[in-house]
Amino acid sequence: DLIFKTAFQAPTPTWTLPQMLWLRNNEPRALKRTRHILFVKDYVRYLLTGEMACDSVEAQGTLFWDMRAGRWSDALCDLAGIPPAALPRIGRPTDLAGVITARAAADTGLRAGTPVILGASDSAVEDYAAGAVAPGQCVLKLATAGNVNVMTAKARPHRETLTYSHVVPGLWYTVTATNAAAVCQRWYRDTFCAPGTSYDAIDGEAAQAPPGSNGVFFHPYLQGERSPYWDANLRGSFTGLSMANTRGDIARALLEGVAFSLRDCYRTIEKMKLSVHEFLLIGGGAKSALWSDIVCDLFNAPVKCPACCDASFGSALLAGVGTGIFADEISAVKQCLRFDRELRPDPARAAFYNARFAHYRSIHDAMSGCYRGLAP
Incomplete structure (x- = not known):
């Protein structure tokens, strides 16, 4: 009841919380060494910008998100034994996450300083x-x-x-x-x-x-x-x-x-x-x-x-909103x-x-x- 009332989702293996719970019960050393938790697209963005962040929609797919309060839930994080501080900062899908760093520019060919928008799932x-x-x-x-x-x-x-x-x-x-x-x-x-x-x-x-x-x-x-x-x-x-x-x-x-x-x-x-x-x-x-x-x-x-x-088209539209094109x-x-x-x-x-x-x-x-x- 706590999970559903807080996160608006019934717990199943789909969500991040049960997966973290499995780590806590089966690989506690790995979880104890964990300092930051990022989702796949957010990790890729981190490599591009050096900024750890996540959008509010993706956060709702974790079972750690308090839907009413609009923030990470201390109570749900406690269930899995992870500190809320390990989770990334949250913004709107059209918010600026950062810009392409010089290192990422060298690795990818993208222009340094190009704005990167948070996006969504x-x-x-x-x-x-x-x-x-x-x-x-x-x-x-x-x-x-x-x-x-x-x-x-x-x-x-x-x-x-x-x-x-x-x-x-x-x-x-x-x-x-x-x-x-x-x-x-x-x-x-x-x-x-x-x-x-x-x-x-x-x-x-x-x-x-x-x-x-x-x-x-x-x-x-x-x-x-x-x-x-x-x-x-x-x-x-x-x-x-x-x-x-x-x-x-x-x-x-x-x-x-x-x-x-x-x-x-x-x-x-x-x-x-x-x-x-x-x-x-x-x-x-x-x-x-x-x-x-x-x-x-x-x-x-x-x-x-x-x-x-497809998702790339929707993401491009969000990027256009975030950068003022739309x-x-x-x-x-x-x-x-x-x-x-x-x-x-x-x-x-x-x-x-x-x-x-x-x-x-x-x-x-x-x-x-x-x-x-x-x-x-």
């Missing part, structure tokens, strides 16, 4: 880059992992979600997430396809199969699962196979299974009664026209696909955002997938207990 800047800057916008992310992120006017902490402030001051977002999304297709390609097989070739095979993959279902629990089950014991599965099925059926079932998992995440958003009026689809998987159409039909709503929305965060994204395409659901396929989603969930419910005790 990948998910935060991706949502921002996609144009999700108002309450009710929902980002569907088909990347290595999958996300369903809903922008809100205030923090809406829930034990089955993640809660973060947005890079736009005063805005928040609620996160539900599946551990394995586009990485499932990479696993399928690397494990079952001939060397050199392209994703376009896999999509081509999948497109030959009908919606529903001739009865094959895929559950993408290759790394356990977060939303909505929070069950590390879950494992991936293909079910419904028969001698009549083809490689195309299996390839399409994989795409549908990941889309079903995103829709499963969205059930928590519905349970929380969060208002959603627009869907934005991002991530490497969104480059697949077939996969994008499946997601659109499953959510039975129009879906916009930004032309450029007036503020919202004007920056509105000046630069372009959309590649807008999808609309097919009513017949949407109804079909809605019925299939009920089967997808029933298969999870029937099989979830089978995996307990089997995971290595």
Whole structure:
């Protein structure tokens, strides 16, 4: 209760606090020698500027951050046995962190004195880059992992979600997430396809199969699962196979299974009664026209696909705000955002997938207990 009430997150191995707790219990000497704790991007920035700092959004992903007070929590740091002084100073994502040092200039070729902005975590800047800057916008992310992120006017902490402030001051977002999304297709390609097989070739095979993959279902629990089950014991599965099925059926079932998992995440958003009026689809998987159409039909709503929305684009916009090129965060994204395409659901396929989603969930419910005790 202390952790959730203070940090707005339920404790899981995702967070920094449990990882530091593991160090305290298993490698106490390493933790005792630790003087400074930095996150990966912040360490890279430290090498460039000589300044130790972190943004307020990244800090919220640690379980050390007091969401109401807006500072490191002494009580939560005590749980892991680390002094708050070991953690970096905190600023806004658009704050100046420092400038490129002479040494960093020599090492990288960047110009000495170039200002460096704090930035934020990948998910935060991706949502921002996609144009999700108002309450009710929902980002569907088909990347290595999958996300369903809903922008809100205030923090809406829930034990089955993640809660973060947005890079736009005063805005928040609620996160539900599946551990394995586009990485499932990479696993399928690397494990079952001939060397050199392209994703376009896999999509081509999948497109030959009908919606529903001739009865094959895929559950993408290759790394356990977060939303909505929070069950590390879950494992991936293909079910419904028969001698009549083809490689195309299996390839399409994989795409549908990941889309079903995103829709499963969205059930928590519905349970929380969060208002959603627009869907934005991002991530490497969104480059697949077939996969994008499946997601659109499953959510039975129009879906916009930004032309450029990766973390580097969002970070560049924040840098522009921090250095005065843009007036503020919202004007920056509105000046630069372009959309590649807008999808609309097919009513017949949407109804079909809605019925299939009920089967997808029933298969999870029937099989979830089978995996307990089997995971290595």
